[in-house]
Amino acid sequence: MAQAQSYPEIRAAVADLCANFGGAYWRDLDRERRYPTEFVRALTEAGYLSILIPESYGGSGLPLAAACAVLEEVHRSGANGGACHAQMYTMGTLLRHGSEAQKQQYLPAIAAGELRLQAFAVTEPGSGTDTSRIRTRAIRDGDDYLVNGQKVFISRTEHSDLMVLLARTADREAAAKHTDGMSVFLVDMREALGNGLTIRPIETMMNHASTELFFDDLRVPAANMIGPEGGGFRCILDGMNAERILIAAECIGDARFFVERAAGYAREREVFGRPIGANQGVQFPIARAHIQTEAAAGMVERAAVLYDAGEAAGSEANMAKLLASEAAWAAGDTCIQTHGGYGFAAEYDVERKFRETRLYQVAPISTNLILSHVATRELDLPRSF
Numbered sequence: 303m304a305q306a307q308s309y310p311e312i313r314a315a316v317a318d319l320c321a322n323f324g325g326a327y328w329r330d331l332d333r334e335r336r337y338p339t340e341f342v343r344a345l346t347e348a349g350y351l352s353i354l355i356p357e358s359y360g361g362s363g364l365p366l367a368a369a370c371a372v373l374e375e376v377h378r379s380g381a382n383g384g385a386c387h388a389q390m391y392t393m394g395t396l397l398r399h400g401s402e403a404q405k406q407q408y409l410p411a412i413a414a415g416e417l418r419l420q421a422f423a424v425t426e427p428g429s430g431t432d433t434s435r436i437r438t439r440a441i442r443d444g445d446d447y448l449v450n451g452q453k454v455f456i457s458r459t460e461h462s463d464l465m466v467l468l469a470r471t472a473d474r475e476a477a478a479k480h481t482d483g484m485s486v487f488l489v490d491m492r493e494a495l496g497n498g499l500t501i502r503p504i505e506t507m508m509n510h511a512s513t514e515l516f517f518d519d520l521r522v523p524a525a526n527m528i529g530p531e532g533g534g535f536r537c538i539l540d541g542m543n544a545e546r547i548l549i550a551a552e553c554i555g556d557a558r559f560f561v562e563r564a565a566g567y568a569r570e571r572e573v574f575g576r577p578i579g580a581n582q583g584v585q586f587p588i589a590r591a592h593i594q595t596e597a598a599a600g601m602v603e604r605a606a607v608l609y610d611a612g613e614a615a616g617s618e619a620n621m622a623k624l625l626a627s628e629a630a631w632a633a634g635d636t637c638i639q640t641h642g643g644y645g646f647a648a649e650y651d652v653e654r655k656f657r658e659t660r661l662y663q664v665a666p667i668s669t670n671l672i673l674s675h676v677a678t679r680e681l682d683l684p685r686s687f
């Protein structure tokens with residue numbers, strides 16, 4: 303089966319690591335809604351989560367395309383990188399906009415696996431996709447900022463030591479642009495918990511360690527601000543583009559998992575005295591899913607190349623995420639149909655992956671918002687909002 307062959311050694315090593323965490327491991331976690339601590343530890347110890355950290359800070363200093371290869375293989379194996387992928391993309395903000403002192407303070411410890419930077423807090427109940435309307439507020443108080451507000455659907459906060467937080471430091475209406483007046487902070491969750499930060503878990507369709515956050519006079523040192531005051535939105539955009547490209551790579555992994563599982567089952571399963579895969583009604587949807595997957599994979603690669611070259615990659619990151627999330631969903635649907643009743647049985651892992659991959663048409667950015675970005679930025683169509 304044709305597939306991208308970038309970083310073949312990394313892919314093979316990740317596949318070997320994932321083989322130690324088979325379907326039964328993920329099914330148990332899913333049933334019990336537990337965090338894959340052992341899997342994340344294994345990835346950390348093997349150095350995969352610090353792959354983007356420069357060598358001078360103890361990481362591997364590899365490009366985003368290498369991180370994409372890691373996450374794609376994780377997902378292709380049947381595992382789920384949602385438990386730890388943020389450690390890769392939050393780097394976009396800290397690496398590109400953190401001060402030298404901040405990088406020295408945090409990056410070596412993260413690379414060594416002593417500190418976890420797994421949480422990225424942007425979304426709020428009152429603002430939804432319109433990030434410029436976030437209401438969480440940080441007000442300067444001596445050497446600190448006092449943070450008040452609320453975030454929703456923030457993943458992995460119970461399994462992270464640090465969190466990248468976006469808060470308003472100036473009113474939306476007072477700013478020249480609506481996206482001005484927001485700032486980024488690196489919050490030490492170990493100090494914050496119980497001292498102004500409350501975490502409440504949210505139960506979701508899949509095992510994703512999602513939470514709601516409440517800030518009540520949380521003190522964050524001013525030294526923990528990343529980038530300039532009021533310029534936080536631009537700082538998180540780098541992280542967000544990396545996030546979209548990495549998650550698109552995960553979707554490619556999901557899609558390949560579904561296509562390979564569907565083709566394997568269609569070759570083996572015999573009904574009416576022959577393999578079901580001999581029927582074109584069964585094989586054509588699998589072939590179509592494969593074609594869609596390969597096309598989307600090409601866009602993911604293109605977005606990663608642009609990002610790694612330091613060029614504007616916003617539209618490509620968005621297009622990659624849209625195409626890959628839809629390819630994964632279509633492949634999942636085909637995989638279930640190919641498996642007949644067995645597609646719904648938990649022990650085949652198909653229904654779990656199907657639930658897991660559905661998320662990526664909504665988060666980290668929903669399909670409609672991507673279409674709107676492309677329509678207005680690439681095609682110069684009038685803005686509707």
Ligand SMILES: Cc1cc2nc3c(=O)[nH]c(=O)nc-3n(C[C@H](O)[C@H](O)[C@H](O)COP(=O)(O)OP(=O)(O)OC[C@H]3O[C@@H](n4cnc5c(N)ncnc54)[C@H](O)[C@@H]3O)c2cc1C
Pocket residue numbers: 421422423424425426429430431432454455456457458506510512661664665666667668669670671674687
């Ligand atoms: C499991 C999970 C994990 C998440 N993890 C994180 C995280 O770690 N950190 C974080 O900050 N956020 C996280 N999110 C939040 C996620 O990024 C948001 O849910 C997503 O961006 C959509 O925002 P919303 O839910 O408020 O939807 P809304 O903005 O309320 O949108 C609802 C629907 O309306 C559509 N819509 C809205 N406005 C328009 C428009 N103008 N035109 C057309 N359609 C429109 C949207 O496309 C969407 O389909 C997570 C979400 C989930 C479910």
